[in-house]
Amino acid sequence: MFNLGDTLPNFQAETTIGTINLYDYLGDSWGILFSHPSDFTPVCTTELARVLTLMPEFDKRGVKVLALSCDSVDSHCKWIEDIQAVAGSSGEFPYPIIADEDRELAVLLGMLDPVEKDRDGLPLTCRAVFVIGPDKTLRLAILYPATTGRNFDEILRVIDSLQIVEKHQVATPVDWKAGEMCMVLPSVSDQDAACLFPRGVTVRDVPSGKSYLRMTPAPQP
Known part of the structure; x- marks a missing residue:
């Protein structure tokens, strides 16, 4: 299992667009x-269809x-074909699907579900989500x-x-959405905050009296 900040290993795999190398891709x-447990299964089909409709958002x-x-x-x-039908889409499929029949990659990346089994008694691949940074490190799992x-x-x-935290010394509060107020990191002094965030910094009062x-308004990502 990989921890946040770990570099994901490079790998080569067969996909619906041919052989790919992760780093090159x-x-x-x-x-x-x-990852997905299996083709032609109901939950997986709805998920890949949803991603298909969201491709403009990922591209953006x-x-x-x-x-x-x-x-x-x-x-x-x-x-x-089923995925596109569920998504109401057609034409060239916009992202590759890796073939992992022997579960080699699922094992390498720690994506197996020990509870759910297929008809042969083998563990299914869980629904893992890995967000990978430009430096190939794991940013979200x-x-x-x-x-x-x-x-x-x-x-x-x-x-x-x-992406906004990558560029600016901020954190995002509970239920934050793009464009909403961000939080200045505790490691940033008040003096530095005044320079880093020209749109202003507001301190919320709390009973402890600690500031x-x-x-601060969300910086441009």
Whole structure:
């Protein structure tokens, strides 16, 4: 299992667009890798269809998308027709799906669900989400059980947070959404904050009297 900040290993894999190398595919972009238990399964199909409709949002954020499922490339290509039908889409499929029939990558990346099994008794791949930074480090990891579909609106929200924090000395508060007020990091002095955040810093009063809740308008990502 990888920890946040760890560099993900490079790998080569067969996909619906041919053989890819992870690092070459991502280049200098952000990336999202999300895994699936199996093709032609109900939850997985709705998820890949949702990502298909959200591709303009990922593109806008400079995020390259990569899916993984434990079936063959041939199976993936047939499955894509169902995914597009559910999404109400057609034409060229905009992101690759990795074939991982032997679960080699699922094991390498710690994506197996020990509870859910397939018809042969093998562990299913869980619904893992890895957000990968331009430096190939793991910035976010969420593991859903195989039976629970993901919320990709939340994943986009977190990417917005990661990208703004990458460039500015801020944090994002609970339930934050892009464009809302951010929080100045505790490591930033009041003097430095005045220079870093020309749009102003507001301190929220709390009973302790400590001035640690410092809010500032969201900087440009």
